[in-house]
Amino acid sequence: MKIKLQHINQLFATGLILFSVTNCVSNKTHFGKKLIWSDEFNGKGLPDSLKWNYDVGGDGYGNQEAQFYTKNRLENARMEDGNLIIEARKENWEKNQYTSARLLTKGKFSFQYGTVEIRAKLPKGRGSWPAIWMMSEKMKEWPDDGELDIMEHVGFNQGFVHASVHTKKYNHIQGTQKTDTLVVKDVSENFHVYKADWTPEKIDVYIDGQKFFTYENKEKTYEAWPFDQPYFMILNLAVGGFWGGKEGIDNNIFPQKYYIDYVRVYQNK
Numbered sequence: 001m002k003i004k005l006q007h008i009n010q011l012f013a014t015g016l017i018l019f020s021v022t023n024c025v026s027n028k029t030h031f032g033k034k035l036i037w038s039d040e041f042n043g044k045g046l047p048d049s050l051k052w053n054y055d056v057g058g059d060g061y062g063n064q065e066a067q068f069y070t071k072n073r074l075e076n077a078r079m080e081d082g083n084l085i086i087e088a089r090k091e092n093w094e095k096n097q098y099t100s101a102r103l104l105t106k107g108k109f110s111f112q113y114g115t116v117e118i119r120a121k122l123p124k125g126r127g128s129w130p131a132i133w134m135m136s137e138k139m140k141e142w143p144d145d146g147e148l149d150i151m152e153h154v155g156f157n158q159g160f161v162h163a164s165v166h167t168k169k170y171n172h173i174q175g176t177q178k179t180d181t182l183v184v185k186d187v188s189e190n191f192h193v194y195k196a197d198w199t200p201e202k203i204d205v206y207i208d209g210q211k212f213f214t215y216e217n218k219e220k221t222y223e224a225w226p227f228d229q230p231y232f233m234i235l236n237l238a239v240g241g242f243w244g245g246k247e248g249i250d251n252n253i254f255p256q257k258y259y260i261d262y263v264r265v266y267q268n269k
Helices: 005-027
Strands: 035-038 053-055 067-071 075-080 083-093 097-101 101-105 114-121 128-136 147-152 160-166 178-183 194-198 202-207 210-216 231-239 256-268
Touching: 035 114, 067 231, 083 128, 083 231, 097 231, 114 128, 114 147, 147 194, 147 202, 160 202, 160 210, 231 256
Parallel strands: 067 097
Antiparallel strands: 035 256, 053 101, 075 083, 083 097, 083 256, 101 231, 114 194, 114 256, 128 147, 128 231, 147 160, 160 178, 194 202, 202 210
16 A cells, blocks of 8 residues: 655654653653652662561461571562572472572561552463452451552462552452453563552552552441552562462472562552
8 A cells, every 4th residue: 555755754743743742741640749768679688678668488478388488588589680589499498399589678668658659560371360469557357458550470470460459448359359450561571660649539559550450448447448558569479379379389490580670659638
């Protein structure tokens, strides 16, 4: 098919305009918001101890997980080439056959309402279960005090990314969990931006700017909406478990690396 030269020029000009507009929109993604906390992982060695704590142990964490979460161990959590790398390894550690890490900001940073953005590249393979999630700083009983899962990915279902909330009224134990899924085919090959917007009215979750999950504060009760209190962030890579290990664990995939480029938290100015 022939296209006249002036049409090509018009298309080219339009493309430039669209590109310019896109750049402007991108630069104003957080217009009116203030960055209140971040980790760009630009150092080398162990994660910043002023920002991150560790959960330590191998008791399954209520999910029948197979790994032992270690502390201050470079093999499982380190900064390297501008990323945080959480690495799951096939190795015996106490009574467990795998090691990994679970980092959290509990006791160091929590916030109430705002925008959370995490740029990450996920591990791949049956038995891997990376997550980005949040829990109440004053958590007394799960799930009553709430949990927000910004990203979960189970390796036996490659590319299917899930976002969920857990509350006393809505949780997977009762079969009432509020959740949704977006398919991202190259989730383990390329970095993507996972974002949650949290207000007193609702929680929206996005991947690369595409909203795929919304949970609204319709009922105005603590049983349905415990999200009016400070929450901390958690980054972890589990192995196996009641969900991640539902179709078994492929020992040939290890070691597996979970790359996090940055974590940023914004609030309204």
